[in-house]
């Protein structure tokens with residue numbers, strides 16, 4: 001096996017970078033070399049970017065991680081064959097890719113043409129995509145996404161209001177794109193009730209199981225940009241105290257007596273498929 005000689009100070013053909021742009025270009029050049037040479041391994045004395053890193057049970061061989069990027073190219077929430085090419089092109093031996101935000105239920109949708117992970121058909125359509133990354137030695141996590149209030153009634157069953165922690169719309173002046181890509185103001189969401197929270201948690205758990213069945217190595221919850229989980233973490237949008245407490249408890253509690261949603265999610269992901 002070849003070793004990656006050109007990392008850090010011994011960077012070979014990549015010259016020392018002196019500006020942010022040059023650094024980005026250098027990282028991009030390095031990432032391309034890693035992606036183009038699946039047989040590369042990393043020397044122990046390589047720069048930190050090229051040292052290994054353990055995440056869960058996976059030993060990453062470098063720290064060039066592909067961030068999740070929504071692509072809106074999966075009509076009817078179904079992954080398409082082109083996605084296997086797209087992700088394989090970005091995969092490298094022992095390199096981590098976080099998938100584009102992948103919606104966990106019909107209720108979770110809020111952007112046009114985003115892939116889903118709640119039906120058997122979607123799981124089957126993901127399999128060649130995850131296999132393509134595995135074939136290149138990559139580690140592939142599925143980013144689980146419930147958009148919460150960042151949705152529109154056109155995505156919801158029966159044209160219902162999107163759900164969130166409280167009935168507070170996204171108010172930053174941005175717009176939501178309907179399934180037909182029409183830009184609209186964000187609607188006022190419906191605040192979830194306490195007894196609905198287990199159902200929301202279950203959506204994440206089911207999606208995590210499906211992701212593993214689809215061939216992903218792990219999952220990441222998307223807790224940003226008005227997403228369902230994010231809303232509870234923001235004090236001003238936290239909704240009723242009971243809901244906030246239950247969600248916060250179930251997401252962060254490391255207590256060992258009751259199963260928490262975070263533990264349930266992790267267990268769901270780790271139970272099933274090895275490697």
Ligand SMILES: Cc1cc2nc3c(=O)[nH]c(=O)nc-3n(C[C@H](O)[C@H](O)[C@H](O)COP(=O)(O)O)c2cc1C
Nearest residue numbers: 066067068069070071099100101102143222223224
């Ligand atoms: C087109 C686009 C799509 C994105 N999609 C997602 C996404 O699906 N999930 C997510 O968590 N972040 C998403 N992001 C955020 C990126 O993953 C990243 O965190 C962000 O661009 C900041 O990274 P930077 O500081 O390296 O620029 C997206 C960003 C862009 C520009």
